[in-house]
Amino acid sequence: MSTTEIRDYKTTFILDLRDTEDDASKVIADVSEILKSLGASVDSGEDLGLKEFARAADRRFSQGHYVEVYFSGGINTPSELKEKLRLDKRVNRIFVESD
Numbered sequence: 001m002s003t004t005e006i007r008d009y010k011t012t013f014i015l016d017l018r019d020t021e022d023d024a025s026k027v028i029a030d031v032s033e034i035l036k037s038l039g040a041s042v043d044s045g046e047d048l049g050l051k052e053f054a055r056a057a058d059r060r061f062s063q064g065h066y067v068e069v070y071f072s073g074g075i076n077t078p079s080e081l082k083e084k085l086r087l088d089k090r091v092n093r094i095f096v097e098s099d
Contacts, residue, residue: 008043008072008099011081014064016092024067027090031069034084040073064092
């Protein structure tokens with residue numbers, strides 16, 4: 001099996017935009033640029049809007065802004081994306097699914 005195998009991914013982000021002036025479209029653009037720098041091709045990005053959490057870990061953060069980004073990339077792309085966004089205060093959670 002080759003290490004250059006390309007797969008399709010759906011990534012869901014929960015954003016915490018309370019302490020920033022950025023909106024969801026700015027975050028989608030930033031994530032798209034990061035993915036392109038990793039050699040992935042971004043298919044689309046979708047703003048799912050603000051949603052309440054079923055169970056909030058922090059009562060001051062009871063809702064989050066959900067965003068989905070669809071992309072194609074190598075096997076290591078999801079872990080590299082998570083590493084690049086690890087210190088980004090706007091991103092609260094990252095979920096990656098492979099198609």
